[in-house]
Amino acid sequence: MSKAVSELNGARYAGLAEVADAGLRGMITLRGDLDSAVLKSAVQAATGAGMPGIGRISVAADGAVAWMSPDELLLLVPYEEAGAKLAALQAALAGEHALAVNVSDARTYLRLSGEGAREVLAKVSPVDLDPAAFGPGQFRRSRLAQVAGAFWMEEDGSFGIICFRSVGEYVFKLLKTAAHPQSKVGVY
């Protein structure tokens, strides 16, 4: 089998904030009844993380669970383990009204960090990124200029950003433009 590479292949840019390819990440979309005890324990087993509240992400050592909608979660796992995690998840969910799919290779994963991270993201998304409105652990599906994207804030103040692989280059260039050193607004 050929070696998997991320769509941005290690691209980085440093300006008002640092925009970087965050590499390959295992991602499993899970739809089902989020109140189901069976589903909750299967999610815990796959990621090590508990159920997130509405609009939040819960993060464990090498996995995370993000709230996507009232009946959908996104599980983040190590890329190499996505296949095995999916199989275990499907086995645990046998008989449940649920659907799990490995979407790892359909996505691009970026990291936006540094002092200007809030401002750079706020330029391209209609989300209130004031520290009082958006903090660590919050997860948001929204829009990154012209395409759909999701992001969350880590404990260190950096953002994890996910978009479709087909628009990964667009999102990277978009953030790169928004992080141009001479484009500082200074609103946050």
Next chain:
Amino acid sequence: MLILECPYCGVKAEETELAAGGEAHLKRYGPGSSDDEFHDYLFMRENPKGVHFERWRHANGCGKWFHAARCTMTLEVFGTYPAQTTEPPQEICDKITAKRPGWSWREFSDGRKSSAA
């Protein structure tokens, strides 16, 4: 700028995060209905200056459909509510009545439903 609160994820979404889905609470007429009923279902829409009920989708967000009650003249939003209903909840109707006494829209109106449908 129109801002609607998604009843599923609680996000106060501005218009560019949403997709408009036309008039709310349409009653479908399919096989077995008369030509006039089918025609009206397909083509006849309300176009009020004032209270209006619409369907919206949180497209760049949780992806769910929901309903919104708002005023087409002032852009005031009376409230949003889930899609799994065939009529506006009483709580929404009360909010509209408080602001627009005497309102009516299709078979719904101030206080009680009329039989004019």
